[in-house]
Amino acid sequence: METQAMEQVSQVISPEQFLAHWQGHRSLTRRVIEAFPEKDFFEFSIGGMRTFAQLTMELLAIGAPGIREIATGNSEKLDEHFDHKNSKANILKKWDEDTEEINKYWAQVPVERFQQHLKLFGQYEGTGTSQIFYFIDNEIHHRGQGYVYLRALGIEPPFFWER
């Protein structure tokens, strides 16, 4: 037990902490979605980039399906579309459902999976941890772009450090 406790202390991050880190970012992204006026969420963009709605659809395509595949080993399809009817409320509802889905499948990921080499969505290769880092980092990256959209629209985005 003493050895186990020491190992607990001397790791960079536990699976539970890693999940909390991800969900903290997802909570901030949710508030960025909320900060967009309905119309701008679906229509505004800069420099020919995607709208924040399209970026959000990419995040939804990756997060819950990605962790489900990491947990189960069953290949998922990368699907950036669902019938949201141009409604932010529908997208936020899906966001919240996926929050639960991520918690559920995260609890089923065996700890050795983080260091195993995986191929996700039939094409992306890397360790479990590097895959999850990609999910999180890609979300931060696109959310940072959303901050510029909000600023360009004259809207104050939520504080980056509030999770």
Added chain:
Amino acid sequence: METQAMEQVSQVISPEQFLAHWQGHRSLTRRVIEAFPEKDFFEFSIGGMRTFAQLTMELLAIGAPGIREIATGNSEKLDEHFDHKNSKANILKKWDEDTEEINKYWAQVPVERFQQHLKLFGQYEGTGTSQIFYFIDNEIHHRGQGYVYLRALGIEPPFFWER
């Protein structure tokens, strides 16, 4: 030894992998800096935000000093200024020096430090790992903003997934 090997396999991420992850992001940020025309790097912005030069100065203020404080315990000052003479080359030179500085001090961080509660720069509180996550995530966040600046300038940014 067998137990040790198992512990090695069953952790989310090792300190060496965590460093490689950070440096991979820093390498991409370096290429984003390079992609900016000299003048736009120091002058262009959207919606009243900081220029990418100013954002880069923030990243330089945090990264190497932050890991130095985590390694040594000596309080650092958050200093977002040095005399770069409006030269991207001077900033890239500092970026590269800091790459070495980060490698050097990372090697001195005791593994238990990642889970210890720390106060950095005299004010920011959290575990060692949460501090380093902040360094990395803040860089991804601002770099994502740099991508919008580049797109608005009609410049193709480097691929996000190339590190």
